[in-house]
Amino acid sequence: MKQGVDTIDFGPEPGSGLDTWLAWAAAELGDAAVDQPRRDARLLLGHAAGLDTTTLVAHPTRPLGAAGAAAFRTAVARRRCREPVSRIIGRREFWSLDFKLGPATLDPRPDSETLVEAALETITERHRAWRLLDLGCGSGCLLGALLKELPLAFGVGIDLDPAALTQARDNAAGLGLAGRAVFAAMDWSAGLAGRFDLIVCNPPYVPSAAIAGLEPEVRSWDPGLALDGGADGLAAYRRLVPGLPDLLAGGGRAIIEIAADQARPVAALLRQAGLAPATTRRDLAGRLRCLVAEAFAPELVKEK
Numbered sequence: 001m002k003q004g005v006d007t008i009d010f011g012p013e014p015g016s017g018l019d020t021w022l023a024w025a026a027a028e029l030g031d032a033a034v035d036q037p038r039r040d041a042r043l044l045l046g047h048a049a050g051l052d053t054t055t056l057v058a059h060p061t062r063p064l065g066a067a068g069a070a071a072f073r074t075a076v077a078r079r080r081c082r083e084p085v086s087r088i089i090g091r092r093e094f095w096s097l098d099f100k101l102g103p104a105t106l107d108p109r110p111d112s113e114t115l116v117e118a119a120l121e122t123i124t125e126r127h128r129a130w131r132l133l134d135l136g137c138g139s140g141c142l143l144g145a146l147l148k149e150l151p152l153a154f155g156v157g158i159d160l161d162p163a164a165l166t167q168a169r170d171n172a173a174g175l176g177l178a179g180r181a182v183f184a185a186m187d188w189s190a191g192l193a194g195r196f197d198l199i200v201c202n203p204p205y206v207p208s209a210a211i212a213g214l215e216p217e218v219r220s221w222d223p224g225l226a227l228d229g230g231a232d233g234l235a236a237y238r239r240l241v242p243g244l245p246d247l248l249a250g251g252g253r254a255i256i257e258i259a260a261d262q263a264r265p266v267a268a269l270l271r272q273a274g275l276a277p278a279t280t281r282r283d284l285a286g287r288l289r290c291l292v293a294e295a296f297a298p299e300l301v302k303e304k
């Protein structure tokens, strides 16, 4: 296996067809132990050439111009160093919406769409002025997805990192949501007053010692503040959960992302805080992914 860019292969001759470039890049990425080399090569080629996937497939022998070739070579070299495709192209699709990424934002995960589904399931009437809160908003993907689905809702996004908030603000503006979203730098909810109908929160929950063992795409590119959950992964929950009851409106729900093995300890923290962890939800891979907690009426935890 070649490492990073130690051996530079500049690829096909300028003017070669897209299929030739694609085959070269897939081999380069496979050689660097990238998980899905052909898929990533196609995404990067489409980005460098300014073409969508359908056009790439329909015109395999179309030549790649000099500027496209230069951009593609650079993108392939970056991916060989295990920079994620989303960071190279600078954006990630979440809930079928475009979110730009920066060094301070977590790359949103498809699994976190489970929180959006769980939140929408609690909503009886979409056309109401729901009050939403996203604690640890990062790119603003959870809040943005919910505001898109709830056209009269208003949302607050909180993050400790001002650079993440700048990105979240830009993303909200790009989605046409600037008039319904405000973003503020805060240590969880310290200093936040008000009641919300829906609180979503995807806190950092990776145990500190486990971070070094994560894939390079995660450990080297996602910000530590977005990953590091302290010694047992639960540090952020311990700090933020006690503040939730004072933020929930009557009948409100808090939807909290967890790792699969954290349901019990986080449910216990919610109960200690006086909330009822009413349901859990699994992601597409069947792993427990979030807890839905209610402000009132404790019930037994029911798995879906």
Ligand SMILES: C[S@@+](CC[C@H](N)C(=O)[O-])C[C@H]1O[C@@H](n2cnc3c(N)ncnc32)[C@H](O)[C@@H]1O
Residues within 6 Å of the ligand: 104, 105, 106, 107, 108, 109, 112, 135, 136, 137, 138, 139, 140, 141, 142, 158, 159, 160, 161, 164, 186, 187, 188, 202, 203, 204, 205, 225, 226, 227
């Ligand atoms: C796992 S990321 C989630 C980002 C985004 N909500 C998503 O789902 O992609 C956790 C976020 O919490 C933020 N964060 C970490 N500690 C915080 C704190 N004490 N107060 C507020 N936000 C914090 C991080 O900056 C990061 O953006």
